Amino acid sequence: MRASRLVTLLLLLQNRGRMTAQQLAEELEVSVRTVYRDVEALGAAGIPLYGDAGHAGGYRLVDGYRTRLTGLTADEAQAAFLAALPGTAADLGLGEALTTAQLKLRAALPAELREPADRIKERFLLDAPGWYGDADRTPHLVAVAGAVWARRAVVLRYRRWRAPEEIERRVEPYGLVLKAGRWYLVASGPSGIRTYRVDQIIELHRLEEEFGITDGFDLAAHWNSYLADFRARLHTGEALVRLTPRGARRIGVTPSGGGWTETWVPIESIDHAHGEFLRLGTDIEVMAPAELRDRIAETIRALATRYER
Structure with a gap:
């Protein structure tokens, strides 16, 4: 259990840079005292990390240090390839990048893990859209994804079911969700945080205005809350x-x-x-x-x- 936690701590520092003991404790769901002991154990094992004191301090790895993926188990390696969805990446304009990333990940895996990982592509396929009807046309999906990534506000013309059927709004795109083969944009606008179907966007104009996310906003938590509210309103x-x-x-x-x-x-x-x-x-x-x-x-x-x- 502790060995797994040490690997996770190391990967957190590698991927996020400087993190405080409190932040690490929250991520690992342990006490700050346990984080101190784990950091000491990593240092004793020769991992080049150090801590900065003060309000803006924290732990970080020496610049340039990267751990190899030899700590992955067979299940973890398979899960990594299963999580990479080619259709979804292609929709977002990242198909080529995903292919390259998979090649790099495969090359970094030990030989004994490559074959189980390769079997994922041979035996599992995700086809998200339903049987009846073609997948929604989303010509603005790549532009929406770009605005989400760059944190740029957009003006969109949107088709909805109630009058007026077409509206124009300036919104701040917080994130994208793929649900049952359909893309949804979660964005902050004049009426607060709302959800928009990407296939109902008629026109989209990206602005140069950069925005900040509302403090405490979490896309997954927001979506789960939205679904719960939707179900509650659905069956009355x-x-x-x-x-x-x-x-x-x-x-x-x-x-x-x-x-x-x-x-x-x-x-x-x-x-x-x-x-x-x-x-x-x-x-x-x-x-x-x-x-x-x-x-x-x-x-x-x-x-x-x-x-x-």
């Missing part, structure tokens, strides 16, 4: 339904025995539930709310009349 109602065993399995409900299962299920809205439940055909009967039951019955009568011709 319930419907009482009867399901055949097949219908129950299709919507993720555990069937009760071999007959019909009666249960309450969350719904987004009457309109949305109307379309979703019709897809289940004869495997579902809606009991409540009455408005939803009546809407489905009306649709079924209209379909029966149409097909009787």
Whole structure:
């Protein structure tokens, strides 16, 4: 356990430069006293690092020192190649850079780790977009990514679902998220931090204004909070339904025995539930709310009349 922590400490200093004992303790989830002992152990092992005293001090490696990747385990080497997604990198204009980086990483690996790492490309492939419909066209993705990387504000013309359908806003792009094959821009604007679908950006103009990220902002934490809020707003109602065993399995409900299962299920809205439940055909009967039951019955009568011709 300690050996793994020492390697992590060393890589943190190598990749981030000077770090205080407190910062290292937070990253490693240990006490500051433990960091002091670990730093002493690295020094005793011949690692060229030193500490600066004072408010702006901290630990750092001697300039030019780089550790080799011989500390990687087979699982870590495979994970490193699995995390490199060629399609995603190409979308961001980094396809060639990723290929070069993979070659360099492979060359740095010990011989016994190269073969397991190579098997990742042979046996695993990520195809993020869904089956139905082509992947979203994102002609402005590279420009958005460039603005995110350079911390430059942009003016974008954006298409949205409510009126006015087209808006123009100056925003500060904080980060990009790839979710289920679709790119989202997290940006700060006049109304605070908002999320924009990149494929709905009609036009984008990058400004020369550099901006700073709001203190304490963390992209992953923000996205998780956004998803939780989205799910909470998504299903605001319930419907009482009867399901055949097949219908129950299709919507993720555990069937009760071999007959019909009666249960309450969350719904987004009457309109949305109307379309979703019709897809289940004869495997579902809606009991409540009455408005939803009546809407489905009306649709079924209209379909029966149409097909009787």
